[in-house]
Amino acid sequence: MRLFRGQSAWLMQRISALLVLILLAAGGLALLSGPPLEYAHWHAFATGLHGGPLIMLLFAALCAHAWVGMRDIVLDYIHPRAPRLVVLTLLALILFAVLVRVLLTLATHFAPLA
Numbered sequence: 001m002r003l004f005r006g007q008s009a010w011l012m013q014r015i016s017a018l019l020v021l022i023l024l025a026a027g028g029l030a031l032l033s034g035p036p037l038e039y040a041h042w043h044a045f046a047t048g049l050h051g052g053p054l055i056m057l058l059f060a061a062l063c064a065h066a067w068v069g070m071r072d073i074v075l076d077y078i079h080p081r082a083p084r085l086v087v088l089t090l091l092a093l094i095l096f097a098v099l100v101r102v103l104l105t106l107a108t109h110f111a112p113l114a
Contacts, residue, residue, distance in 0.1 A: 009068050012068055013064075013065055016064040016065035017065055019057065019061035020058065020062055023057065023061070024058075046106065046109060052110060055106060056102060056103060059098065059099060059102045060099060063095040063096075063098055067091070067095055071088065074087050074088055
């Protein structure tokens, strides 16, 4: 039997929540302190050196946080193994699809215009 069985999930959820909070607070401060943003400014930020990785980090932390929370809910309320496995698989696929979609969207904007 492992000692501290749920500690890694607890720690991952706290770290991901902290990352989401920091990134959203930084984005909110940038919106409030800067000039009104237009599409060109958003595009320049998202395709800039730091914008794309920060957006990907935000979505990765958000998906990790969501995974831990939803996994705990499923483990608490769905007791038979087969439905639990199906629900957890669907959740994992949906969160993975979100990450792939964000990555592909960022990749299309990073692609150089030939």
